[in-house]
Amino acid sequence: MEDLIKAAFNGVDLTEEEWQFIKDRIALQHFKKGDILLKEKDEVLTQYYVIEGCLRSFFIDTHEREHTLQFAIHDWWISDYTAYFDASTAILTIECIQDTTVLELSRITQKEVFEKIPKVESFFRDKLEHSFGAFQLRIINNLSKTAKEKYLDFLTSHKQIEKHIKNYHIASYLGITTESLSRIRRELAKQ
Structure with missing residues (x-):
């Protein structure tokens, strides 16, 4: 467990007492493919660090179409951060698309850790800044790219999971139809 926690907080120089403080407050969870970790309108109390497996966050629009916002694989954090930080209810659903092992960190625990170990707060701020930048680039790419x-960008950034994800998940992540995705794959296969 300690090695898993150290992987989640890689880059933070902590004393043994600080590691123990975190270890006593973080939970290791195992989920099966298809399990739902969070549903729309749930209270959002936790975020998850993926040790192995793959999670997907998505929302369902008024026409009952799914829109995948994020895939989370090894060494990624995931939650419905809008609700997590605003203490509101979830607008996203998070599901396991593979058997998954995570570390679960509650908002209350996170605040306790931040107060006792300020360098962990800096670590999370750096992670959030990086994530915010990545989401901004994703929005720009969705608005400006074919x-x-x-799809080619997706293959570059998600090559380790692309073969394990259903076509409609990839299509909903890219904002295209499954038919368009199939056409693109056929074109690429011919090249």
């Missing part, structure tokens, strides 16, 4: 360009 479906084929978005």
